[in-house]
């Protein structure tokens with residue numbers, strides 16, 4: 001009965017547990033927290049992939065080749081043979097259904113819903129507000145809310161804006177997770193919520209100097225993520241396209 005709560009896709013497309021698919025390609029940018037979510041999942045599931053760097057700082061995501069892959073010009077994009085998927089949530093669900101090793105969703109429906117909710121808080125209510133604000137001078141030539149605030153209000157205001165939304169989201173996550181968190185966000189196993197939280201907490205600390213003492217649960221989770229190679233290897237400082245001056 002429990003297996004019914006985590007059904008296989010209708011078609012017979014589930015890859016063998018041991019599959020190491022050499023054909024996966026991930027279009028990614030080192031600093032992108034959305035790309036980082038997918039990098040963690042690929043690491044957890046033991047899936048080898050080709051890293052295709054897309055330099056957002058140079059506007060490569062607006063080039064015709066990339067727009068052809070993702071019409072909205074965002075990383076990440078995953079290519080699995082002839083299947084092209086963009087949006088980290090969609091990519092993660094695809095990976096979860098095709099590559100069943102290291103499940104990203106708990107069987108318990110309530111905990112599963114909490115994972116979706118936490119992921120959605122990060123991806124819908126936090127990350128879009130920080131899109132394309134760099135650190136240490138990495139500010140990108142994109143047209144987005146940050147550039148808009150910089151030009152129409154003033155450059156300082158964009159950091160105030162980002163921090164407001166990160167802290168609002170983190171405060172909600174603290175309340176949401178207090179009855180579910182164990183070593184990780186929704187228990188003692190790594191699940192979907194953790195893949196969204198780790199890059200977001202990392203960005204909050206490194207890019208936006210958020211005072212994490214306000215968020216004890218998230219701080220504790222961050223320490224646990226820092227112990228896991230699958231998370232550490234996915235972080236911005238360790239990517240093939242990370243600028244040398246940022247490498248730890």
Ligand SMILES: N[C@@H](CCC(=O)N[C@@H](CS)C(=O)NCC(=O)O)C(=O)O
Pocket residue numbers: 032033034035056061073074075076086087088089123131132142143144
């Ligand atoms: N909902 C999308 C958002 C993707 C997104 O915002 N990607 C950022 C990097 S984290 C990006 O490509 N930004 C380029 C731009 O704003 O021009 C996802 O989760 O993949």
